[in-house]
Amino acid sequence: MGRVKIKFPAENPIAKVTIPVRISDINYGGHVGNDSVLSIIHESRVQWLAQNGYTELNIDGVGLIMADVMIAYKGEAFYGDVLTVNVYAEEITEYTFDLLYHISAQRNDGSSKDIAHAKTAMVCFDYKMRQKTNMPRALKKQLQGLANL
Secondary structure (H helix, E strand, O other): OOOOOOOOOOOOOOEEEEEEOOHHHEOOOOOEOHHHHHHHHHHHHHHHHHHOOOEOOEEOOEEEEEEEEEEEEOOOOOOOOEEEEEEEEEOOOOOEEEEEEEEEEEOOOOOEEEEEEEEEEEEEEEOOOOEEOOOOHHHHHHHHHHHOO
16 A cells, blocks of 8 residues: 655745644654644644634635545654644645645754644535535635745
């Protein structure tokens, strides 16, 4: 079975967020659990949206729903680490876009370690009609402009 491989664009990320590892992120193995990595991805996306005045339920009247996710685990993160998540956009269409997440841990000793690479396919969604809808013009322009620097 082939491993998940995510290639990051050469462009600058559309967002950079930091998230401290919480004790609730730690599993029985003593490191951040796989379920917590998905929560960290979600938190990163919500922080990026908030930086732009949006929420997942309201981007100029349109919501977002996640169609799929891929996560490639690269290393362990521990309680006390601060995660840096660089978020990139690509594959922008009329209804959808992909977000790529490069997650690294900043250790107390000053070192950095790759933790995970991930991709989420996001769909613009009308929660009242329960169907996909066109991407708001402002979001599409922002994604295209920032994704193509």
